Amino acid sequence: MATTKSELPDTASAVLAFARSRRDAVDRAEAELLVAACEWADLHPASSIDDAAAFLIPGSEHEEPVAGPGAPLVAEFCIAEFGAVLGISTVSAKHLIGQALELRHRLPRLWRRVQSGDLPAWRARRVAETTIRAGLSREAASYVDQQLAPFAHRTSTSAVDRLVEAAIARFDPARAAEAARQAADGRHVTIDEEQVSFAGTMRVTAELDLADALDFSAAVTQGAEVLKSLGSEESLEARRASAVGEMARSQLALPSVEEGAQRLSRNQGHAAARQVVLNVHLSEDDPIARLERGNLATLDQIQQWCTASGTEVVVKPLLDLNEHLVCDGYQPSPRLREQVILRDRTCVFPWCTRSARACDLDHIVPWESGGATSTANLxxxxxxxxxxKTHGQWRYERTGPATYTWTSPHGHTYDTDPHGTSPG
Structure with missing residues (x-):
């Protein structure tokens, strides 16, 4: 039960002491969680997988390397159940188990400090994730452990990164030289597609050659001036951003690389219609629109997108998500596939948030067992x-239009719907 304000101490020093005690309790619990993660991995070693089945049956369970060289492999399917019971995704559970094994097997000095209560688990996990991601050899990881352990309680993230780089240079000089060569060219264009603001904007960053950057700046400035002359009342920065979109759409008119190169040389690019597909879910009593990828936008923003110059609006037939569709064969029709994708929105496994458009469509009751290819069974x-689900011991059933109940191999149940997951 949560502590209420009336139960808290009423002096400043007492409140600080209470907070410190709760922080200590959290640190102890997180250290114990790392022990549990290691124990779970020990109970599900790679040797527990039926090698013959893994070899003969495509897609069956395999050995999963979750930490660096020298740490034990684990049976792949055990990770999902450990994550589900903690209320985290399978990927997050893989990171947690991997960090625990990395600490116990490759960073033993840090592991001992955590288990003695001398080092917060979150600091050790941060180091472990860095050494795993860097792919350090056993010797390099041991070097990091030896150098860092006495000071890990007060070492910054950047200092850990520098130490890892030093370990690579010391134990793998050829790799360090190649990394330095690649880093010398820092040019990039990065579009953060996973972060869309409520206003319908997306962050773009770039590092360009000087000449390219100056040309780009001039083109953006000119585009902003053109938009102003056409009557735009937006701010200069907003017009510059719009000019980038107009420049991009002009390139969409190029039908091929060869013809595009010729057009660019003659400066004859022409603007193409904006072609962006948005599946928008609207409600009569809600002024907010929900886009398929889970982002939100205002109705005014949707209207602005649709009425912008050069935008081609195509209205597709509305799909009734509650209509029961059935196909004769194994493969769903395009209409049935789209219906299931729009209905489920994401992978329906507990705590998974992968977009349904990037997912398979699973027959809940297998096709081979008489399961239909239908709205109710996909x-x-x-x-x-x-x-x-196919090769492990997880089972689930559909309990509503877009709701499912999952049962894990050890009997834990979880209810999932488009809003998320809750323990059953």
Whole structure:
């Protein structure tokens, strides 16, 4: 039961002491969680997988390397159940188990400090994730452990990164030289498609050659001036952003690389119609629109997108998500596939948020067992969790239009719907 304000101490020093004690309790619990993660991995070693089945049956369970060289492999399917019981995704559970094994087997000095209560688990996990991601050899990881352990309680993230780089240079000089060569060219264009603001904007960053950057700046400035002359009342920065979109759409008119190169040389590009597909869910009593990828936008923003110059609006037939569709064969029709994708929105496995459009459509009752290819018997599952359901011991059933109840191999149940997951 949560502590209420009336139960808290009433002096400043007492409140600080109370907060410190709760922080200590959290640190102890997180250290114990790392022990549990290691124990779970020990109970599900790679040797527990039926090698013959893994070899003969495509998509069946395999050995999963979750930490660096020298740490034990684990049976792949055990990860999902450990994550589900903690209320985290399978990917997050893989990171947690991997960090625990990395600490116990490759960073033993840090592990001992955590288990003695001398180092918060979150700091050790941060180091472990860095050494795993860097792919350090056993010797390099041991070097990091030896150098860092005495000071890990007060070492910054950047200092850990520098130490890892030093370990690579010391124990793998050829790799360090190649990394330095690649880093010398820092040019990039990065579009953060996973972060869309409520206003319908997306962050773009770039590092360009000087000449390219100056040309780009001049083109953006000119485009902003053109938009102003055409009557735009937006701010200069907003017009510059719009000019980038107009420039991009002019390139969409190029039918091929060869013809595009010729047009660019003659400066004869022409603007193409904006072609962006948005599946928008609207409600009569709600002024907010929900886009398929889970982002929100105002109705005014949707209207602005549709009425912008050069935008081609195509209205597609509305799909009734509650209509029962059936197909004769194994493969769903395009209409049935689209209906399931729009209905489920994401993979329906507990805590998974992968977009349904990037998922397989699973027959809940297998096709081979008489399961129909229909609205009621199809669900979106990402490839990882599709394999888990097909070759593991997880089972689920559809309990509503877009609701499902899952049962884990150890009998834990979870209810999922488009809003998320809750323990059953």
């Amino acid at each position: 669900a979106a599952l990402c490839r990882r969790h599709h394999r888990l």
